[in-house]
Amino acid sequence: MAPPLSYRPKPGEIPTTPGVYRFRDENSRVLYVGKAKNLRARLSNYFAPLRTLHERTRRMVTTASSVEWTVVGSDIEALQLEYTWIKEFDPPFNVKFRDDKTYPYMAITLGDEAPRVLVTRNPRIKGAKYFGPYPKIWAVHDTIDLMIKAFPIRTCSDSSYKRATQSGKPCFPGQIGRCGGPCSGKVTLEEHRAMVNDFISFMAGNDRRFVTDATKKMKEAAAAQDYESAARYRDRLQALEAVLEKSAVVLNDSVDADLFGVEHDELSAAVQQFLVRGGRIRGVRSWTVDKELDLSTAELVDSILQRAYDGAATEVPKEVIVPELPEDAAELETWLAEIRGKGRVKLKTAQRGEKAALMQTANVNAKNALQLYKMRRTADFVARSQALTDIQEAIGMEQAPLRIECYDVSHLSGTNIVASMVVFEDGLARKDHYRRFSIPSSTDDTDSIYQVLTRRLAYLREPETVEPTVDPTTDEVVADDVKRKKFAYPPQLLIVDGGQPQVQAAQRALVESGRTDIQLVGMAKRLEEIWLPDNDYPVILPRNSEALFLLQRARDEAHRFAITYQRTKRKRDIASVLTEIPGLGPARVKALLVHFGSVAAMRDATPDDIAAVKGVGPALAQTIADTLSSRAGANSR
Known part of the structure; x- marks a missing residue:
């Protein structure tokens, strides 16, 4: 790697015009492509003091060994050149698209003599008109089947069409009435082209005209006692309405x-x-x-x-x-x-x-x-195995962390403090091993982490229950099975949500409990850094690594579990305070909860604000305000 930013150009060398820039590494590989309306202003952001850069930006500029730029005539030219270079060089620090799907489309081959409709995943058929993409291939087939009933255009292959044209006999779809028959002369090429245009117009959104027209002709044919024609128009109308039902109306008809x-x-x-x-x-x-x-x-x-x-x-x-x-x-x-x-x-x-x-x-x-x-990604067995191995190597563990415990603290402005413990074994969540903690009082998050881990680690010191296993044929003891409670299984890796302060608090709890066999890390959310005890610099895992995805999932699950418990406690506390007030039944309590959401918000409200809630009069509103005010004064003493 080149010395940090030794390649930095002098500010006067960088033009102030629009352009596109490329960062390269020592092997001349393009690392990142970007555009700018003002190249000097944009590039100066990358050459700011390293400590002020985002971690991943810092990694990019320190990996690079050179930067180059190309001046263009306008901002739109910069956009086009950036787009071209990203496609050409596939830079690792640009956005990576992980679209593993080739979506099915409905295509009408307008370049053919007799256009046909088909299902395709090729978006580049010359002269074709496309509709979609559709989420599933059967959805395209269903739509085509319905549309052909209303607009019987060609669906057969080019070879079938050529064979039918030479023989004068209609292809199979033409024989069963699913095609107008341009190959055999049942309809002229001009008439078939008109049906194709109607097909496209309907699919493009001009649908009400065809429904109205089919309805009108069906009624006219019925009035003239031409029941065979009326039946055809009826079938066409039903097919059109079936297609419309599959396409949800969400906006005005004119919106594209x-x-x-x-x-x-x-x-x-x-x-x-x-x-x-x-x-x-x-x-x-x-x-x-x-x-x-x-x-x-x-x-x-x-x-x-x-x-x-x-x-x-x-x-x-x-x-x-x-x-x-x-x-x-x-x-x-x-x-x-x-x-x-x-x-x-x-x-x-x-x-x-x-x-x-x-x-x-x-x-x-x-x-x-x-x-x-x-x-x-987390559920895949190979990915999970790789994730555990990568974690082991990244933080220097002797063995892969088969049991991981992750902790998070949640509170609302210092009240209703709770914490969560989530467990992952072999890379999968063990929800039956999750635990929740209520914390009566705490000075800050680090103190909360210390309290929770002290309480959790105490369970590891409890004696294990030994139960004999008896051979049923001889009634003799053949083994002693150790029975553990779920809470008493020791983790190989312990994760706390946070950076160095949270890690130091957790380390103090581990030292006091005498546990030296548990690896501890902290995971800082802002930059996804992994902090180890007594280490001034974090471990940075590759952004696409399975290890980081597993750690993220554990951290996010701990956060979800903690905040769910915290909200449950808060609602319970709100309800318990309100039910103590005379004159408040369950219906009024529910209405107050919906309106204010918390006791804190209600304490800040005036009696007039409380009286605005349906079912709460001025006298009851004053009682509620006085009760909450006195409760707040008692809690502050």
């Missing part, structure tokens, strides 16, 4: 938009893309992202949009709705408009109304996808 829900943590992100055409969700796509540098949601959006419209089969809509607008939103709009090829593209956020509600749905799906992604 893509919505991107994003959920991310320090290392990973999940993206959920909803394709809305004609106010209906016509396609859904999701993928995961691995992050190397610390990126905000707005910065992630930049990379996500480049990924989403990289050779996409689906056209760019008029609106692209994202959680946060990136700094170069205007340049992205120009770039997307060039891809779309017609009209402007508006990049925006959804603040209220139906679009905001749909965006919330996309975000919920992204959150679930991120949890699933992390759980699958």
Whole structure:
């Protein structure tokens, strides 16, 4: 590795114009590609004092041995060049997309003499019109089966079409009425092309016109007693309505938009893309992202949009709705408009109304996808084994930590202090071994950690129960089985949520308990650093390592378990205080809880605020306020 920042250029050497920069290592491998409206201003951020940089940014600039830049004429050119270089060099510190899915599309081959509809995963068929992507391949087949009943366009292969054209006999779909028959002359190529155009128009969102038309013709045929034609129109109408039922109406009929829900943590992100055409969700796509540098949601959006419209089969809509607008939103709009090829593209956020509600749905799906992604990595046996081995090597343990215990503390402004203990054995959560702790009083989080671990470690000093095992054939004792309580199993690795202060507090509890066989680490959430006792520098695990994913899962589970218990205690305490007040029954207590959420909020409220709750009059509101005030005074003494 080169000496830290020895390659730093002089400030006067860096231009102030738009451009794209590349960090390279000593082997000339491109580590990171970025763009800037002002190269000098952007690069100066990387060459700030190392202690002020985010840990992963610091690792990137200290790994690099050179930086180079290319000046371009405009911000949009910088965006395009960055996009090209990221694809060409695949830099390890740029965002990594982990989309292992090739989504199925519905494609109409408009370049053919007689266009056909097919299911494909190839997004680059020349002259084809695409719809989707669909989450499952059966969803595409179901849609095509219904659409063919309304618009009987060609579905046969090119070889079948050529053979039918030469013989003059319709192909099999034509024989069973699932194709108009352009191959055998049942319909002309012009009539078939018209049906294809109607097919595309319906799928693109212009659907109500066809439903209205089919309904009108069915009634006219029935009135004329042409029942055979009426039946055909009826079947067509039913097929159209069945397709519409499968596409949920979420927005106004005129809305064409893509919505991107994003959920991310320090290392990973999940993206959920909803394709809305004609106010209906016509396609859904999701993928995961691995992050190397610390990126905000707005910065992630930049990379996500480049990924989403990289050779996409689906056209760019008029609106692209994202959680946060990136700094170069205007340049992205120009770039997307060039891809779309017609009209402007508006990049925006959804603040209220139906679009905001749909965006919330996309975000919920992204959150679930991120949890699933992390759980699958943890659940894989090979991955778990590798994670335990990596942890062993990273922190210098003699053996892999087959039992891991992780602790977290939760409180609300110093009240209702609780802690959690979660257990992972062989890399899997053992929920039957979880424990919760109530802490009557504490000075701070480090004191809480010390108290909890002192109480937990005391159980390891309890004598073990020895029970004899008897041979049923001879009634003789053949072995002595040691029976342990679940709480008495010692961990090989003990994790506390926090940095050096929390680790020192936990170490004091371990020393006082006489346990020298338990490895202790702290996990600082902000930078995902691993702190060891009596070590001035943290251990930094690779961001994609299975070890870090396992430790993250243990830490997040401890946090979830602690805060769930803390909320339960808080609700119980609120209810117990309120039920002591004369005149308050269960219904009124529930209404007050819903309205204020906590006793603390109610203490700050005036009697008039309390009287605003349904079912609480002025006199009862004054009683509640006086009772809570006196209770607060008693607690402060």
